[in-house]
Amino acid sequence: MKATRSGKAKMPSDLVLARTASLFSAFANGGRLKAVVALMRHGPMSVTGLIEVCGLEQSALSHQLRVLRDGSLVVAERRGKQVVYALADDHIASILEDGIHHAREQSRKGDAT
């Protein structure tokens, strides 16, 4: 993965651009990110599990999970009393990892905020 010369890329339609923006919006929050990363690490998890990992309140997390569902980043499945969440697809994980990687590089480059 290196084919990233800046000079060339096809101009996406406004619709695609809007969808892209909302995809990234879904990633634009620490709590949501933490949840998605948790799903990447542990695989499918119940809400209760996510609450512990993310350190968010039940209601807050539930709202965030809704955002993730609406953005099709995750899928939910009932398992008795619980609801188990999982990543919607691997591309999601790929994009997030790429973002995390970039953030790490920035840190190493001394981009101290």
Added chain:
Amino acid sequence: MKATRSGKAKMPSDLVLARTASLFSAFANGGRLKAVVALMRHGPMSVTGLIEVCGLEQSALSHQLRVLRDGSLVVAERRGKQVVYALADDHIASILEDGIHHAREQSRKGDAT
């Protein structure tokens, strides 16, 4: 680039997670995305050029460019009266293209919103 098994990934620190969230935040807007895509297509451009391409008002675009600069997504260089913007690095373009690609796939899968 395919190594996207969901099961394994290292848990990033909260700092990295926060940085990642703010990276994605910078991408979480149609106007900003349009500007970045323009820079990918045409290479470095002046603000005036970006105004035309993005269809934003001067002031609004300037504010957005500030967000992009603050997030280190783009860099600015004075060129006489003008200021020329360019992508900060190729990784930025890579991440964005990946996001656009995902958005396109979603559309094809009939994820009509």
Added chain:
DNA sequence: CCGTCATATGACATCGATCTCATATGATAT
């Protein structure tokens, strides 16, 4: 049926993002 666990939802407050308008700054030419 009732109580309880697990999760979702709605209303509301608050905080942040984005836009607009007016104005400031910086560079160049006259």
Added chain:
DNA sequence: ATATCATATGAGATCGATGTCATATGACGG
């Protein structure tokens, strides 16, 4: 020095995002 072009900035309005509290729903055990 002044005018003008190109861009940035600040203040304020408005809209959306996030969190909290209270309550609803859904599943299961007794």
